[in-house]
Amino acid sequence: MTDDSQTTDRTKSKGTELLRLHQDTTLLTVVNVWDVISAKVVADTPGTTALATASHSIAASRGYEDGENIPVDEMIAEVARIAAAVDLPVSADLEGGYGDPAGTIRKAIDVGIVGANIEDQMRPLAEAAGNVEAMMKVASDAGIDFVLNARTDAFVKAGAALKSGERQRADVLAEAKERGLAYLDAGAPVVFVPGVLEDAEVAELAEAFGPQRLTLIGLPGVPPLARLQELGVGRVSYGPMSQRVALTALQELVEAVHGGGGVPSTMRALN
Incomplete structure (x- = not known):
């Protein structure tokens, strides 16, 4: 077996495992990482079964503002390093797809990524659902059980309007539900609804989407x-x-040093 075919088989295996973890009735928790050392620390911590990257954190570590300001190839190169450094399946936060969601997913799969968050950025629903369908087709063509975590920004974008009373939470919830269902119909395995949601809102979305969706x-x-x-x-x-x-821990160390203290006794030797 060639090295390329072995790499492809490993990627397929990781994709299948990541999908299984999402379908399992046990809640999947993923603490996001942003470089190789953070990935290794999280991966080596007992209980970790999968990793996810954070686009905001990767961009910040490289001096970019969040919001697709980091060049796509630089983002792909970083998530590639993370995927190569650990044995666990890795999902990548790829913002809105950098102008070419399907092409970006293709690049991610090529470097061993088996899942992704893609923001809808509240594009017209037909366009956003079409992007989901195109991304899942790329994964299908590659033979990967790819876990597209299709994100709707319904609550994120409505933040100011909700606070001012210009929009009602029930209307935003209905919009998030409509968009999520459209993404599931387009082939996404799961839907991501970021925001501070109340129990009843979570329950309504979970019931509409189905268990573990x-x-x-x-x-x-x-x-x-x-x-x-x-x-x-x-x-x-x-x-x-x-x-x-x-x-925050780094800042607290600096504050302790400035105050005459030093390294806390709780520090761990992690690397």
Whole structure:
């Protein structure tokens, strides 16, 4: 067997495993990573079964603002390094697809990525669903069980309007439901609805999409993990929160040093 065929077989195997993890009734949690060392630390922590990258964190570590400011090839190169550094399946946050969602998914699969978050950015629904269909066709053509975590920005984009009362939560929830169902119909295995959602909203989305089809982000204020599993959520990821936690620890070390202290005794030898 050639090296290329072995690599392809490994990618297919990881894709199948990632899909299985999403379909399992046990809630899948993925703490997002942004480079090789963060990937290794998370992968080596007992209980970790899969990894996901955070586009915001990768962009920040390379000096770019979030929002597709990092060149697509630079993003693909970083997620390739992460996928090559660990034995677990890796899903990549690829923002809105950098102007070519299907082409970006093709590039990601070529470097060993077996899942992705792609934002709809509230494009017209027909266009967004068409993008989902095109991305899943790329994965099908590659023979990969690819876990497209089709993201709707219904709550993210409505944030200011919700706070001002210009829009009602029920209307935003209905829009998120409509978009999610369209993405499932277009072939996406799961739908990502980021935002701080209440129990009843989570339950309504989970019931509409089906068991293990809804994925959420772990933010302050969301229901506890055990409750999310009861409500039928399939996956919780943490986006840039993991990098913020790490940078908070770094800032606290700096503050301790400036205050005459030093390295905390709780530090672990992780590498």
